[in-house]
């Protein structure tokens with residue numbers, strides 16, 4: 001098949017959807033790979049490396065979209081790319097459609113087969129293409145928060161780990177999944193006072209098994225969060241209900257009662273976020289704003305800030321799906337791997353992800369009824 005990799009258009013998105021190593025693997029399977037000029041630069045991969053691996057370099061995205069049967073990306077197409085999408089083209093990328101109504105409608109109208117990395121789900125419920133980016137974002141979230149706590153950034157001037165005779169900064173992580181665990185690893189490593197809340201006690205048990213007495217665990221509920229947020233220096237949003245919009249858990253009143261100069265990093269923002277006072281997605285270039293004396297950070301592509309690590313981590317996981325789709329075609333690939341079926345969000349003008357359909361109030365169609373399996 002012909003596989004196209006455009007340069008990412010999202011602000012400061014320096015990741016790229018495949019590396020020269022994956023080009024070599026795809027070439028071994030007799031596929032053609034088209035890369036937009038400079039697409040890999042932000043992740044440290046030059047056009048020459050791609051060419052040496054067997055890719056063809058194109059000067060603009062138009063040619064890539066025009067010539068490719070599969071478009072592989074990192075983030076969702078931006079409005080400037082919508083008109084480039086073609087009927088029956090396969091789009092393989094992060095999409096987060098539950099909060100992207102205009103894009104969803106474009107994918108439906110243009111009859112694109114859109115496969116969302118974040119909804120590919122294995123039998124045991126794992127989301128293999130979300131995990132590596134959640135690991136990166138979780139680790140980054142504490143690094144970011146520690147920075148925002150500095151006076152020069154409007155923070156309360158608190159060193160997360162404290163020192164002898166001075167209290168440690170208090171970190172509250174909501175959600176004990178991949179983001180939450182990785183945030184906790186860094187926060188504990190920095191010597192902070194760390195708490196995690198989740199509604200799933202098995203997730204909390206896991207935290208207890210990993211961190212023991214270094215992390216306090218709480219069953220998440222409104223009264224519990226109301227008390228905890230009053231003392232928190234750093235709040236990390238790390239909640240996910242797969243395919244659905246994130247629930248609004250941190251109310252405006254809770255934020256009003258947080259300490260001045262405290263910091264909220266809502267990693268869940270790509271699914272709409274869990275904080276009532278976050279009313280916008282921010283960018284890596286202009287990532288935070290202040291409301292009620294609390295610094296809010298709501299970047300939806302945090303891993304884009306550490307593009308080299310993130311690109312390699314992501315492509316390590318995406319390549320086997322990409323080879324499978326390119327080798328077998330979409331229908332046989334789905335039949336051979338049910339986890340891929342969960343990734344199909346739109347197919348031939350129909351919306352095939354129930355969570356997205358509910359979030360956007362659009363009609364849902366079961367995928368098997370469309371492809372006959």
Ligand SMILES: NC(=O)c1ccc[n+]([C@@H]2O[C@H](COP(=O)([O-])OP(=O)(O)OC[C@H]3O[C@@H](n4cnc5c(N)ncnc54)[C@H](O)[C@@H]3O)[C@@H](O)[C@H]2O)c1
Pocket residue numbers: 118130131133134135137174175176177178179180197198199200203220238239240241246247249266267268269270271299300301302303
């Ligand atoms: N902003 C970014 O750049 C970025 C990067 C990577 C991941 N993410 C997002 O981070 C979020 C978390 O991802 P993850 O991989 O950790 O998911 P996960 O499924 O591993 O963990 C989510 C956790 O949220 C918990 N949860 C669900 N509802 C809850 C509630 N009401 N209260 C408390 N906890 C609740 C679940 O029990 C689960 O433990 C997702 O929205 C993901 O898309 C964002």
